[in-house]
Amino acid sequence: MLFPRFLDLPALVPGRLLQAPADATAEVRHLLLDSRRVGLPAGAVFFALRGPSHDGHRYLPDLYTQGVRLFVVEESAALPGGLATYAGAGILAVGSPLAALQSLAAAHRAGFAGPVIGITGSNGKTIVKEWLAQLLSPDEDICRSPRSYNSQVGVPLSVWELNPERHTLGIFEAGISEVGEMAHLAKIIQPTEGIFTNLGTAHDAGFASEEQKLHEKLQLFQGQRFQCLFYCADQPQVRAAVAALHLPGFCWTRLPQQPADLRFTTEASPAHATRLHADYLATGLSAAFTLPFADEPSIENALHCLAVLLHRQVEPAEIQRRLLRLHPVAMRLEMKLGRHDSYLLDDTYNNDLAGLALALNALARQSRPGRRTLILSDVLESGLSSPELYARVAALLPAAGVSRLVGIGEEISSQLRVKSYELGVESEKLGVGAAEAEPNASPNQFLTLNSQLLTQFYPTTEAFLAQLNPTDFAHETILIKGARRFGFERIVAALQAQQHGTLLEVNLDALSHNLQHYRRQLRPGTKLMVMVKAFAYGAGSYEVASLLEFQRADYLAVAYADEGVALREAGISLPIMVMNAAPDAFEALRRYRLEPEIYSFEMLDEYLATFSEPADNSLPAPKIHLKLDTGMRRLGFDEADLPALAARLRQHAARLPVASMMTHLAAADDPGHDDFTHEQLAAFRRMTATLEAALGHSVLKHALNSAGILRFPEAQFDMVRLGIGLYGVDASNTADPTALRPVSQLRTTISQIKTLPAGFTVGYGRRGTAAATERRIATLAIGYADGYDRRFGNGTGTVLIHGQPAPLIGSVCMDMCMVDVTAIPAARAGDVALIFGEGLPLPELASRIGTIAYELLTNVSERVKRVFVSE
Numbered sequence: 073m074l075f076p077r078f079l080d081l082p083a084l085v086p087g088r089l090l091q092a093p094a095d096a097t098a099e100v101r102h103l104l105l106d107s108r109r110v111g112l113p114a115g116a117v118f119f120a121l122r123g124p125s126h127d128g129h130r131y132l133p134d135l136y137t138q139g140v141r142l143f144v145v146e147e148s149a150a151l152p153g154g155l156a157t158y159a160g161a162g163i164l165a166v167g168s169p170l171a172a173l174q175s176l177a178a179a180h181r182a183g184f185a186g187p188v189i190g191i192t193g194s195n196g197k198t199i200v201k202e203w204l205a206q207l208l209s210p211d212e213d214i215c216r217s218p219r220s221y222n223s224q225v226g227v228p229l230s231v232w233e234l235n236p237e238r239h240t241l242g243i244f245e246a247g248i249s250e251v252g253e254m255a256h257l258a259k260i261i262q263p264t265e266g267i268f269t270n271l272g273t274a275h276d277a278g279f280a281s282e283e284q285k286l287h288e289k290l291q292l293f294q295g296q297r298f299q300c301l302f303y304c305a306d307q308p309q310v311r312a313a314v315a316a317l318h319l320p321g322f323c324w325t326r327l328p329q330q331p332a333d334l335r336f337t338t339e340a341s342p343a344h345a346t347r348l349h350a351d352y353l354a355t356g357l358s359a360a361f362t363l364p365f366a367d368e369p370s371i372e373n374a375l376h377c378l379a380v381l382l383h384r385q386v387e388p389a390e391i392q393r394r395l396l397r398l399h400p401v402a403m404r405l406e407m408k409l410g411r412h413d414s415y416l417l418d419d420t421y422n423n424d425l426a427g428l429a430l431a432l433n434a435l436a437r438q439s440r441p442g443r444r445t446l447i448l449s450d451v452l453e454s455g456l457s458s459p460e461l462y463a464r465v466a467a468l469l470p471a472a473g474v475s476r477l478v479g480i481g482e483e484i485s486s487q488l489r490v491k492s493y494e495l496g497v498e499s500e501k502l503g504v505g506a507a508e509a510e511p512n513a514s515p516n517q518f519l520t521l522n523s524q525l526l527t528q529f530y531p532t533t534e535a536f537l538a539q540l541n542p543t544d545f546a547h548e549t550i551l552i553k554g555a556r557r558f559g560f561e562r563i564v565a566a567l568q569a570q571q572h573g574t575l576l577e578v579n580l581d582a583l584s585h586n587l588q589h590y591r592r593q594l595r596p597g598t599k600l601m602v603m604v605k606a607f608a609y610g611a612g613s614y615e616v617a618s619l620l621e622f623q624r625a626d627y628l629a630v631a632y633a634d635e636g637v638a639l640r641e642a643g644i645s646l647p648i649m650v651m652n653a654a655p656d657a658f659e660a661l662r663r664y665r666l667e668p669e670i671y672s673f674e675m676l677d678e679y680l681a682t683f684s685e686p687a688d689n690s691l692p693a694p695k696i697h698l699k700l701d702t703g704m705r706r707l708g709f710d711e712a713d714l715p716a717l718a719a720r721l722r723q724h725a726a727r728l729p730v731a732s733m734m735t736h737l738a739a740a741d742d743p744g745h746d747d748f749t750h751e752q753l754a755a756f757r758r759m760t761a762t763l764e765a766a767l768g769h770s771v772l773k774h775a776l777n778s779a780g781i782l783r784f785p786e787a788q789f790d791m792v793r794l795g796i797g798l799y800g801v802d803a804s805n806t807a808d809p810t811a812l813r814p815v816s817q818l819r820t821t822i823s824q825i826k827t828l829p830a831g832f833t834v835g836y837g838r839r840g841t842a843a844a845t846e847r848r849i850a851t852l853a854i855g856y857a858d859g860y861d862r863r864f865g866n867g868t869g870t871v872l873i874h875g876q877p878a879p880l881i882g883s884v885c886m887d888m889c890m891v892d893v894t895a896i897p898a899a900r901a902g903d904v905a906l907i908f909g910e911g912l913p914l915p916e917l918a919s920r921i922g923t924i925a926y927e928l929l930t931n932v933s934e935r936v937k938r939v940f941v942s943e
């Protein structure tokens with residue numbers, strides 16, 4: 073594959089060379105945007121992007137130390153340390169590094185002569201892309217976006233992987249959130265064909281109207297080389313827009329009267345399958361297919377793919393064979409508890425280089441102490457020669473802290489086993505013995521396999537499972553990453569802790585999304601403290617804290633010292649404030665570097681007493697946070713206390729390092745109390761001014777919670793304290809409802825289904841009655857001991873089964889409850905019932921039982937398993 077020389081970039085992107093690289097032949101091989109993901113530094117070009125809360129230029133010295141020698145920076149930015157810091161590096165200054173990245177990718181794309189399919193629309197882009205790639209893979213060598221890499225930076229990175237010497241087809245998705253973005257993506261993807269999935273209401277915030285959004289999206293399909301748009305004719309707006317723009321198209325319908333190129337008639341069949349007839353009007357072809365699923369979104373996604381395959385004239389019998397191999401895409405990395413205190417990152421869906429790099433990033437983010445292990449199958453579809461491919465694989469491992477590698481497959485065994493042999497690395501000689509390896513490959517390819525890496529290789533998954541002893545993996549953090557055909561889900565099943573029917577799924581991408589939403593509200597320089605009290609609002613403290621650390625939050629806060637201790641023991645190193653530390657926990661605060669909130673004179677005295685002796689160890693007393701009461705009347709110093717407080721602070725200045733001063737608003741979410749809130753803020757300004765004058769220096773000040781961040785931007789002071797908003801609930805009701813994504817989904821399974829004859833009763837106290845007609849009743853494996861509130865009983869609550877509502881019948885029991893599924897004939901024992909999440913928003917459920925979303929989130933009991941997913 074041909075890569076441009078760095079020295080040729082000024083003409084390509086364009087820009088001005090600040091410094092030529094010492095190696096004038098240096099090529100642009102990898103595009104690097106994140107200093108935490110360096111991998112192979114040779115040929116990596118770092119683009120210093122700038123965002124609302126992020127500035128890539130800050131990481132230049134770090135990258136240089138890691139061996140990166142090629143940089144694209146912003147013309148107006150100052151280089152940290154000055155040019156002298158970057159001896160031998162090539163540095164290109166451009167107006168916008170993002171635009172440069174995009175131009176480079178566009179130039180690369182232009183060098184590919186084969187077809188490229190661009191996918192956009194509101195829902196289903198990623199699944200349609202993945203399925204289409206699966207369905208076309210017997211005919212084509214496909215380059216596709218990894219996961220949902222569809223943004224202004226994701227698309228250039230995806231397209232960069234296109235290799236004209238190897239690939240015969242590119243499939244890329246494009247996602248936008250505001251006007252103007254699609255024009256950039258269209259220039260990079262330059263599709264020759266396209267799929268428009270559908271028009272929904274997601275991401276509405278950046279558009280004035282549905283129509284504007286639709287027209288913006290359709291810009292993807294208006295280039296010179298564009299030949300055919302696949303779309304569904306059943307949305308009138310889409311139909312009209314495609315016609316108005318004269319886009320060449322191929323459309324399908326499910327309506328009997330709608331004119332279209334292809335008509336599908338579907339009928340549900342038992343066992344979660346769908347029967348389907350296709351009538352292709354141009355050829356008169358008529359064929360029947362079976363889809364291996366029955367839910368609406370999957371059917372729609374499959375029909376888009378089917379339209380492409382029929383248009384390409386793939387034989388119906390062949391299409392059917394491929395369709396049956398189609399699996400509902402689990403495109404996500406799942407994190408779950410393993411046996412013997414291990415922790416699993418389960419990513420068994422696919423295994424190409426880009427996907428591996430993403431999964432290793434997730435492993436790198438884990439701060440759990442203990443060994444990190446990678447169980448890896450042969451890596452597929454890279455377009456590189458085996459030695460080069462596995463050199464790149466090996467180069468990715470150190471940055472993720474991998475210290476043990478289990479390689480499964482013939483190819484990985486032969487490639488990487490040789491490396492470890494050459495370096496004399498201890499090999500456990502299980503499965504395939506290392507001694508048979510031929511050490512004949514060139515040694516310089518193996519630089520990055522350091523001697524700390526323990527390796528084991530097995531030819532097949534069966535060989536590994538045959539000798540697997542889960543205690544060998546005790547306390548480890550294990551990334552399990554394999555191509556589908558290796559069936560690594562069997563390894564996950566063997567290593568995973570027992571799962572019960574009920575689980576809380578926490579979407580870490582949604583959490584990051586919400587974090588960015590609040591960050592965008594902050595003035596530059598305002599710090600962000602995130603509240604992870606109460607088990608991170610029920611979501612799971614360690615995982616949330618670990619993500620926040622990765623996302624560079626400034627501070628965490630917990631309610632009690634033991635919550636902070638648990639975070640430290642799990643390896644979290646961010647500063648942590650403890651809101652209610654008992655005096656007997658003060659020593660622990662010092663040991664674990666936890667900073668207490670001090671809210672009364674009694675507490676201040678205890679604190680001084682604990683740390684009055686010259687410390688018998690060298691650890692300093694922790695910094696303190698002063699809580700001021702401006703109207704909440706819960707905890708904190710009153711205005712009248714200030715003279716005495718100021719005197720104490722002055723007197724003990726050396727032993728009372730004040731980290732911050734704070735207050736809490738009583739009604740930040742309620743416009744009816746805004747006068748009161750303004751009084752609170754005015755009091756806070758007065759009180760902090762008094763204290764700062766007494767101290768003789770200024771300290772961090774903070775007042776706003778989630779609702780306050782959205783409603784009182786002028787009162788951000790130096791820091792804000794984000795809570796419920798991070799978890800996807802807008803307590804202030806001011807945000808655009810689509811701006812936040814729900815983070816948690818609580819679900820359980822149906823244990824049994826019973827038919828209840830007319831007049832019979834259900835459950836304790838016989839409070840549920842089948843009334844006049846026979847009912848079908850499903851018993852669910854969740855009760856009030858799991859945190860499902862008793863007040864949901866007797867018709868107050870609803871769950872979703874197959875996307876349809878099922879009302880509670882009878883009382884909620886300790887471990888179970890019953891719902892009426894008469895209207896959902898497809899419901900079977902073992903099916904999933906959604907308790908809250910997409911389609912069952914928390915605020916609405918909360919209002920049904922007279923409480924607030926906070927309570928529903930924090931009520932989910934710790935016995936409910938948490939599974940963390942990342943798309």
Ligand SMILES: *Cc1c(COP(=O)(O)O)cnc(C)c1O
Nearest residue numbers: 603736777778779793794795796
């Ligand atoms: C819990 C808490 C917050 C966060 O409140 P949200 O309404 O969840 O944003 C902020 N400050 C203090 C002192 C808190 O106790």
